[in-house]
Amino acid sequence: MIHLNNSEREIARGEECYDPWCKVRVMLDLVNQKLKLQYVPSRNLSIDESMIGMKNRVVFIQYMPNKWHARFGLKKFELCDSNEYVNHLEIYAGKELDTQHDGGQAYGVVERLMREGNVLNKGYHLYTDNFYTKPKMAEFLYNHKTLLTETIRANSKGLPQGMNQKLQVGETKFWRRYDCDMLALSFREKRIAE
Template sequence: MKKFFGLCLQMGIVKLPKLRDYWSSRPVFGGYPIGSQVMPRNRFEKLLANLHFADNASFDGSDRLYKISPFIALFNAACERMYKPGRDICIDESLVPFRGRIVFRQYIPNKRRRYGIKLFILCSKGGYTYKMIVYAGKDTFRIGTVAESVVMKLMKGLLNHGRRLFTDNWYTSIPLAERLIKRKTPMIGTIRRNRRGLPKHVTGKKLKRGCVVAQQNRLRVTVLKLRNKRDILMLLITHDDAMNEEAKPIIVQITIK
């Protein structure tokens, strides 16, 4: 089984058109059959066809990820054990291409491959995946919005250490930022104009290019609007609307870096 999973990892690194090409000695594929050095092709295909992680007899229908939940838990535990993130971390989603029949398959039109299974991923600086969650549809046990639930689950074990969390506008909201600041975790990210609680003085202000307007609440959560080619709305905790020598907000410069 270790050889089987090793081949699977190798196939993820070395891309060939078809599965059976990994056992081909044709020069067009490099002339070196990767698979045959490890195990026969028929043996690999038999293991692949019968790979199973769970006992169907004990499935009660409550967890759509029942068959792979133990594997995901092992993967996350290994990632957390091998590396500790630094100060800056990021949460985003990724789409694993999949066109099969599954109830929680997602369609995201702005992705390169539009159909697949959505993953919520927490990454450290440099792109290391520290933890992931597979989105399997509506969760009846969650507290708050989907975005808040995902962020708090992924951040478990990383709060109260002064890390800075960077997010996009799907996750960012004032209630979530206030929850995080109480756990000593500043949040920085773009925010949607229609989020609840945004100051109308900021969202409704008409700006000329290069101008900035901002407002901070009692918990030091700042909503900032910047006019460049278009309006950019941001939420931040660690910084105010201070400008650098190039007349750009310091927080924008930090985010780009």
């Protein structure tokens, strides 16, 4: 039996300062520390989630139907650069154990990964999908000298009302906010089967 942490010092579930990953926290922190020491990420970064496939009987198992390779497993969030190098990773323990953030879960994940990855205020460019995208987050990153390019859901809070209207084939719309250099672009490239 290999133990990575002293079980006698574990804080019980439900108590203050409980860490769901206490059994592997030492290794997880060491891995994240070494990832940053060995490599300086390229300018283009990406944040996404992936699954470590498993069907064990633990409370942390997540179900993600759109992940074809592993629908059940441990969910992890990763900050990677364009060379596919992981700069920082975080394992998700479930909604009830996740750190709550005023901007929502996606905003909190991006903020934590960018801070822990030590890449804010350094001129990086972050790419994300529509799960992580919020205009409020774009403003936060801009204020920390980080560019953001992403897809966004039409019903996302903070977008102007005209951006979620159905467009004709070949039609485009854009909206610009000058105080934080934000540009939203909506286009329809081809006809969708209805």
